[in-house]
Amino acid sequence: MSEDYRSMWTGLGLDLAAHDALLNVLGQGYGQLFMSQKNRPAGMGYFDFVMSEVHGLRVKELLDAKAAGRKVIGAFCLFVPEEIVLAADGVMVGLCTGADFATEKVEELLPRNTCALIKSMFGFKLGRVCPYLESCDMIVGENTCDGKKKAYETFSKLVKNLYVMDMPQMKSAQGSELLKAEYYRFLKTVEELTGVKIDAARLKKGITIANNKRKAVQRVARLRAADPAPISGLDALLINQVFFYDDPVRFTDSVNAICDELETRIAKKEGVFAAGTPRVLMAGCPMAVPNWKVPAIVEGSGAVIVGEESCIGERGTRNLVDDSAKDLSGLMDAITERYFAIDCAIFTPNPERANHILEMKDQCHADGVIHYGLQFCTPYLMEAIPVEKKLNAKNVPVMRLETDYSSEDAGQLKTRVEAFVELLK
């Protein structure tokens, strides 16, 4: 890190010893997995820098924004509309939930058989190691799966500023009305928090910034269809992870710059792996920073990941908000429509998701699909079975994995992944 941020972390109430330990593990893991890759695009230098400053410069930027009167809003889920936060000059950050921390303390509050993502949310708070969580003026939880829904009841006792958004469970007209009503309630809360009245012009500006960010990552997704793949799955995942906490305009520019580079690579037939390398589409649960275990195993087993059907991937970025309406209510309708199309497994039934996996498989020219489910995640683990059946019926090879954030099963996973990759050759 370029500066000493210890006084900033102390001011945020972090446990410095535990935080140092976390940064050490993160730094080592990043060095081993990312910096050792061959033929990386030069543009990844920006993301290496972002990661090296993940708890430093970006947190300082958030605190500077707060000092200038802006509010920071943290979110755990895709259903929190960044457009509304941006419309009120707020800053939205995705709160990452990709590592185990303070597990003993967590298990005093949650059952052991809770998914790793929810446990991580608690672990980062109880262990006092997340400067993002501690910088937030408001944290948004959402009633998505049963685990999160119930966990927020306990989480609200750990943080002062938790706002819970209700969520529909069915893609019905009533479901869409519920989401719209929740987005209006959220808009009002954001207005009260920030003291900014959101009008159509402000909301349109927020929509433009968020859409541009999504368009940039959609460009990366399209370029990954090339063979040889111009960027590794690990690096593309990293871009999708940084999507959630970097400054949105700077992020968009950096991703577009890397896309220009990838286009040149494709024209010269340059790639990260040789042409003809088996191509895998990952599908399933989100992989938040620093959850790189399975992608590292897949790419270390002789395959390249060419797409992520995940919230940290295309599920979160493939749809834009239509910004053609002139008034606030038209724009709110468009925002609702965009988010209601997200095919998270918390919806029942949810046939769009399997169809989308098939579409993605064709678009990114994948040879097979690995369905990644977190242990105890009922929605995704249950949905994995019909997804597999549907894909198998179209002769698409599928492997279902169930894992957590520990490295205990790494050897076993590697053996299974290697066998699957052999099958794709």
Ligand code: BJ8
């Ligand atoms: S839009 S996937 S971010 S809810 S892994 S906590 S589902 S038991 S994360 Fe999610 Fe929003 Fe949907 Fe995406 Fe529950 Fe499963 Fe745990 Fe999960």
